[in-house]
Amino acid sequence: MSLIYHLKLSKKSLKGARIALLPGDPGRVPVIASAVNNEEASEIACNREFRTWLSMMDIHPVIITSTGIGGPSAAIAVEELAQLGIRTFIRVGTTGALQLNIRAGDVVITTASVRIDGTSEHYAPLEYPAVADYGVLNALVEAAKTVNVRCHVGVTASSATFYPGQERIDTFSRYVIRDLAGSKKEWEELGVLNYEMESATLLTMCNAMGLRAGCVTGVISERTQKEKIILSKIRAAEGNAIAVAVTALRRLLTDYPSSPSTTPR
Numbered sequence: 001m002s003l004i005y006h007l008k009l010s011k012k013s014l015k016g017a018r019i020a021l022l023p024g025d026p027g028r029v030p031v032i033a034s035a036v037n038n039e040e041a042s043e044i045a046c047n048r049e050f051r052t053w054l055s056m057m058d059i060h061p062v063i064i065t066s067t068g069i070g071g072p073s074a075a076i077a078v079e080e081l082a083q084l085g086i087r088t089f090i091r092v093g094t095t096g097a098l099q100l101n102i103r104a105g106d107v108v109i110t111t112a113s114v115r116i117d118g119t120s121e122h123y124a125p126l127e128y129p130a131v132a133d134y135g136v137l138n139a140l141v142e143a144a145k146t147v148n149v150r151c152h153v154g155v156t157a158s159s160a161t162f163y164p165g166q167e168r169i170d171t172f173s174r175y176v177i178r179d180l181a182g183s184k185k186e187w188e189e190l191g192v193l194n195y196e197m198e199s200a201t202l203l204t205m206c207n208a209m210g211l212r213a214g215c216v217t218g219v220i221s222e223r224t225q226k227e228k229i230i231l232s233k234i235r236a237a238e239g240n241a242i243a244v245a246v247t248a249l250r251r252l253l254t255d256y257p258s259s260p261s262t263t264p265r
């Protein structure tokens with residue numbers, strides 16, 4: 001039985017799963033797997049930042065794999081899961097809000113991402129858009145209505161770094177290079193909703209390879225007010241993003257089951 005290099009998974013261990021939920025944090029994997037199905041969830045691999053659980057939604061196997069932080073490791077997770085048969089990916093993460101009306105604990109559903117992640121340029125030139133799959137996006141938006149979570153739908157800035165790329169200056173050097181100085185204000189002015197670190201890689205590479213992807217994130221910082229993470233809101237934000245993703249998953253598996261072809265474009 002050959003195991004894929006980073007994820008340490010075999011095709012057989014996925015039990016024919018075609019859909020994966022992708023948190024960044026390995027610690028969130030069992031939480032999401034249990035939210036999918038509390039009774040049929042188990043760990044099938046754990047290597048480096050990549051922790052994978054298999055869960056079941058009714059008769060459908062569902063994979064939950066952590067991507068770690070940022071584009072490079074997210075791209076590895078998506079590439080290897082695609083090789084093993086996954087065709088639909090939903091990122092379930094956390095985010096910093098860039099608009100005043102978006103509050104900690106709300107969720108953001110990404111329609112498209114500003115590609116300041118670096119990694120996505122290895123999959124398509126910068127002119128190529130990082131857009132969510134329409135079916136996945138629609139399922140996430142409908143799911144947010146169903147679970148009655150405060151939700152914002154729009155463009156996300158997907159940064160390669162947590163500190164300078166998101167213009168944080170409460171740092172060791174207190175310095176942000178000229179190219180990034182003023183970028184936060186600019187994204188705000190352009191109506192960008194939020195900062196996170198994986199969606200541009202995910203959406204670009206999935207579109208480029210004929211895979212489906214979407215992204216829902218829970219708000220844990222209000223960047224119009226301050227830089228710090230609002231620790232008291234992490235649990236609520238994560239819980240809301242997970243509730244939306246799991247409800248969307250049910251919809252995708254029942255109402256919209258057809259997957260893209262098994263071969264890459």
Ligand code: URA
Nearest residue numbers: 094095096196197221
């Ligand atoms: N994730 C980010 O990338 N930035 C934030 O501010 C919060 C979560």
